[in-house]
Amino acid sequence: MEIDRASPVPPYRQIAAFLRAAILRGDFAPGSRLPGVEQTVQEWGVARTTARKALAAVRDEGWSFASVGLGYYVAPQEQWPQT
Amino acid sequence: MEIDRASPVPPYRQIAAFLRAAILRGDFAPGSRLPGVEQTVQEWGVARTTARKALAAVRDEGWSFASVGLGYYVAPQEQWPQT
DNA sequence: TGAAATTTGTGCGTATGTATT
DNA sequence: GAATACATACGCACAAATTTC
Numbered sequence: 517m518e519i520d521r522a523s524p525v526p527p528y529r530q531i532a533a534f535l536r537a538a539i540l541r542g543d544f545a546p547g548s549r550l551p552g553v554e555q556t557v558q559e560w561g562v563a564r565t566t567a568r569k570a571l572a573a574v575r576d577e578g579w580s581f582a583s584v585g586l587g588y589y590v591a592p593q594e595q596w597p598q599t
Numbered sequence: 600m601e602i603d604r605a606s607p608v609p610p611y612r613q614i615a616a617f618l619r620a621a622i623l624r625g626d627f628a629p630g631s632r633l634p635g636v637e638q639t640v641q642e643w644g645v646a647r648t649t650a651r652k653a654l655a656a657v658r659d660e661g662w663s664f665a666s667v668g669l670g671y672y673v674a675p676q677e678q679w680p681q682t
Numbered sequence: 683t684g685a686a687a688t689t690t691g692t693g694c695g696t697a698t699g700t701a702t703t
Numbered sequence: 704g705a706a707t708a709c710a711t712a713c714g715c716a717c718a719a720a721t722t723t724c
Binding site for chain 3: 552553554568571572582583584585586587588
């Protein structure tokens, strides 16, 4: 959970990449809940905007889905990209 | 170029939908330049954030690409979604 | 019934970095 | 170096959906 501020990869993409990798590793099973905006802010030490952008990127790519009032959840594997 | 503020469809999606339709109609040929952030702000009367979100959505879906210092351009038709 | 708490969605403002011309 | 234009980050406020009490 450490941002590499020296990296050319922007923080929001570092976080998104971490989440994708964690999902692929199985750290978060399909249907299980993912860290939300607040938790991401706390764990990574970034602004809400940055946390939201990371979570939205993962969602928009099909790895997860979100529901207002509930949070972010890992998408069914059938909806994952590429595969 | 009028936002329907009464619509449940948020402004940034209204703008994105307009751009997609314009591209599909051929109003903007592949390779030609699209309105940028500033122009979108002026034409639609929205904030920069909203304009950027609309342009980013169209780009992320594959309809266009962007280059720093240059602007947004219609993507080659081969890169368009679905088709 | 409904009020509060939680959480995502959207919009607006601002500043800085970076690539291109 | 200057001008242009996209990319990213941070902050704030309110809307909408869901759950809980």
